[in-house]
Amino acid sequence: MGLIPYKNEPGLDWSDEANVKAMRAALEEVGDSLARNYPAIIGGERIEVDGEIVSVNPANPSQVIGRVAAASEREADMALEIATSTFESWSRTAPEARARILLRAAAIMRRRKFEMLAWHVHEGAPPWAEADAQLAEAIDFLEYYAREMLRLKDGVEIYSVPGEESRYFYQPMGVGVIIAPWNFPVAILTGMSSAAIVTGNTIVMKPSEYTSVLGAKVAEIFEEAGLPKGVLNFCPGYGSEIGDYLVTDARTRFISFTGSVKTGLRINGLAARQIENQRWIKRALVETGGKDAMIIDDSADLDAAAQDLVTSAYGYAGQKCSAASRAILHADVYDEVLAKVVEKAKALKVGVPAEGGVDVGMGPVISEPQFEKVAGYIEVGKEEGERLLGEDPGDPAEGYFVSPTLFEVDPEARVAQEEIFGPVLSVIQARDFADALRIANDNPYGLTGGVYSKNRDHLELARHELRAGNVYFNRKITGALVGVQPFGGFGMSGTDSKAGGPDYLPLHMLARTVVERF
Numbered sequence: 230m231g232l233i234p235y236k237n238e239p240g241l242d243w244s245d246e247a248n249v250k251a252m253r254a255a256l257e258e259v260g261d262s263l264a265r266n267y268p269a270i271i272g273g274e275r276i277e278v279d280g281e282i283v284s285v286n287p288a289n290p291s292q293v294i295g296r297v298a299a300a301s302e303r304e305a306d307m308a309l310e311i312a313t314s315t316f317e318s319w320s321r322t323a324p325e326a327r328a329r330i331l332l333r334a335a336a337i338m339r340r341r342k343f344e345m346l347a348w349h350v351h352e353g354a355p356p357w358a359e360a361d362a363q364l365a366e367a368i369d370f371l372e373y374y375a376r377e378m379l380r381l382k383d384g385v386e387i388y389s390v391p392g393e394e395s396r397y398f399y400q401p402m403g404v405g406v407i408i409a410p411w412n413f414p415v416a417i418l419t420g421m422s423s424a425a426i427v428t429g430n431t432i433v434m435k436p437s438e439y440t441s442v443l444g445a446k447v448a449e450i451f452e453e454a455g456l457p458k459g460v461l462n463f464c465p466g467y468g469s470e471i472g473d474y475l476v477t478d479a480r481t482r483f484i485s486f487t488g489s490v491k492t493g494l495r496i497n498g499l500a501a502r503q504i505e506n507q508r509w510i511k512r513a514l515v516e517t518g519g520k521d522a523m524i525i526d527d528s529a530d531l532d533a534a535a536q537d538l539v540t541s542a543y544g545y546a547g548q549k550c551s552a553a554s555r556a557i558l559h560a561d562v563y564d565e566v567l568a569k570v571v572e573k574a575k576a577l578k579v580g581v582p583a584e585g586g587v588d589v590g591m592g593p594v595i596s597e598p599q600f601e602k603v604a605g606y607i608e609v610g611k612e613e614g615e616r617l618l619g620e621d622p623g624d625p626a627e628g629y630f631v632s633p634t635l636f637e638v639d640p641e642a643r644v645a646q647e648e649i650f651g652p653v654l655s656v657i658q659a660r661d662f663a664d665a666l667r668i669a670n671d672n673p674y675g676l677t678g679g680v681y682s683k684n685r686d687h688l689e690l691a692r693h694e695l696r697a698g699n700v701y702f703n704r705k706i707t708g709a710l711v712g713v714q715p716f717g718g719f720g721m722s723g724t725d726s727k728a729g730g731p732d733y734l735p736l737h738m739l740a741r742t743v744v745e746r747f
């Protein structure tokens with residue numbers, strides 16, 4: 230296939246009035262299409278079910294975005310059955326044909342960009358630029374994995390002994406269960422699903438209950454792209470109701486999960502068991518949370534460091550697994566950096582993204598349980614240290630808003646150790662760089678980490694010793710680009726499957742060695 234070289238999808242230029250107008254028009258149009266019903270889609274059939282997920286706007290919880298089928302074990306069983314039978318044909322479909330579907334899905338996402346952004350802004354309430362960056366990431370996954378499949382379709386080179394030919398190639402695995410979080414409701418769902426599909430597997434796709442309308446839109450795009458019926462089975466539902474069933478079933482060959490460490494460990498444990506009629510050891514790709522640290526050294530460009538820290542900590546209300554939630558500041562620049570961070574964080578405009586336009590820098594958190602969790606941690610932080618910024622959260626009935634919050638604490642404080650997943654940053658003072666590195670590494674998570682420094686020795690030390698899957702120097706620590714910054718964590722942050730990287734697709738396939746003696 231003669232494809233143009235891969236490059237990242239560019240972000241929209243929001244200083245261009247035409248884009249702002251197009252976005253407002255899309256928001257209005259989508260606003261007229263709210264509260265519709267979305268069935269499950271199994272084997273290409275729309276399946277009505279008894280249960281329902283009512284998805285609401287986190288900035289205005291009384292506004293219903295859509296009513297999505299809440300699949301029960303019955304539908305989960307149907308989805309696994311159809312996925313199992315469809316595997317026979319899809320696994321034998323040419324890799325080029327599979328890749329073409331992804332490229333077509335990318336083209337559809339580009340064409341439907343403003344519409345998709347508008348659905349995202351309504352259902353997840355991210356700022357516009359955040360929604361745009363996430364849609365670009367979804368497009369990138371499709372474009373990148375299509376090319377990766379073409380690279381890997383004939384296997385990779387190995388050596389042969391004289392008189393023999395050794396070949397090493399990959400083949401599809403079976404039925405994959407894709408379980409996604411709400412915080413990248415289009416990008417991560419598309420990335421995990423497309424990787425599984427392009428490698429010849431069939432899937433049962435379960436989006437997060439908080440962003441199931443967006444899940445339905447992604448399923449619809451794959452359908453529009455010409456994916457044969459039964460390859461992707463859209464099975465929305467509550468994790469607590471169908472999660473264990475999907476993970477445990479003997480027909481499930483692998484699970485690709487992104488979400489909290491608690492759910493991830495449960496899935497990992499259940500997947501490890503063999504049940505009756507199960508003929509394989511299930512593979513579990515489990516990508517989880519973070520408690521990501523940014524170290525600011527005494528030699529750093531302090532203005533740039535403070536700005537990137539604020540962006541990494543509060544962008545998207547801190548709801549990124551990569552978000553900076555621990556700022557570790559060298560004692561000599563501690564007060565100066567802190568003053569700059571407070572000033573820049575105060576300047577962030579918190580508001581309703583659907584109404585407030587492109588200037589809104591921070592929206593609400595996703596849901597009432599998440600709001601309560603963050604509010605609880607704010608109480609803990611007040612006990613543990615000093616709150617330098619932020620107010621007590623208001624009434625969740627008026628939107629799940631939490632203001633940018635900053636605590637000055639000791640490294641052992643719970644707010645500095647546990648993932649909060651909201652706009653709450655803990656600031657810790659370090660004696661020197663070695664102390665900063667020790668504090669950064671003293672945490673079970675290991676997803677992203679950053680260092681701001683001009684000291685070459687410190688950067689070289691951190692290059693190897695900062696314990697995180699994604700390490701960034703002198704820049705923000707969020708917003709990993711597909712194909713450029715493969716993403717995945719160490720420690721309790723996951724199995725380091727590195728989404729958007731060259732090792733990702735083989736995790737969805739079985740490698741086969743065939744040797745022929747001549």
Ligand code: NAD
Pocket residue numbers: 408409410411412413417435436437438466467468469471472473476487488489490491492493495496516517518519549550551648650676716717718722723
């Ligand atoms: P979550 O674990 O609550 O839910 C994730 C998914 O798992 C949802 O679809 C949910 O329905 C499902 N689920 C819940 N219980 C289940 C069960 N028993 N069996 C099977 N599935 C079940 O996580 P969340 O709140 O949706 O997402 C936020 C978390 O995701 C944070 O911890 C964040 O750090 C993490 N995250 C990690 C990455 C990464 O790449 N490492 C990326 C994004 C988010």
